Amino acid sequence: MNGWEAQVARALAEIAPARMLEGEWIGEGHAHGEPVTATLSVRAILDGSVVEARERMGDHEDLCLYRWDTESQQLRVLHVQPGAVFDDHPVEIALPATLVWVTPPRAPAVEWSFDGARITSTVTWPGAAAPEVLVRYRRA
Helix, strand or coil: CCHHHHHHHHHHHHCHHHHCCCEEEEEEEEECCEEEEEEEEEEEECCCCEEEEEEEECCEEEEEEEEEECCCCEEEEEEEECCCEEEEEEEEEECCCEEEECCCCCCCEEEEEECCCEEEEEEECCCCCCCCEEEEEEEC
16 A cells, blocks of 8 residues: 555544444534524535535524545644635544534533434534534434
8 A cells, every 4th residue: 555545544444433333324412592493414525525514594504614634644624714705724533423513611612522323513602501503313
């Protein structure tokens, strides 16, 4: 195996935790004190080494691109929001199956947990006792 093939193999292996979210999902929960419904579409793109997640909640849409970063040797997410807002964060894997975004101290904590049948997404602001956004997804 040459260097490029080894890099691709490593990227495919390291992206596996994000690929557990693949599929079409429908969610319900709350955001900022209001009930919400949401959709989530997650798929592997390019050669399978990038995972694209599109979430729509009301009139708000987010795009996330998960990838293995060869320079930093870590899973990362590029979070794209309306208004041309781009945030890039490391992602930690918490067992058994949770993706935890490593965000700056004043930014909200973001977690995606998968139990084999459902995904739970939470967004918790610093100092808050409970998530400001909580959505539970089931397969569409």
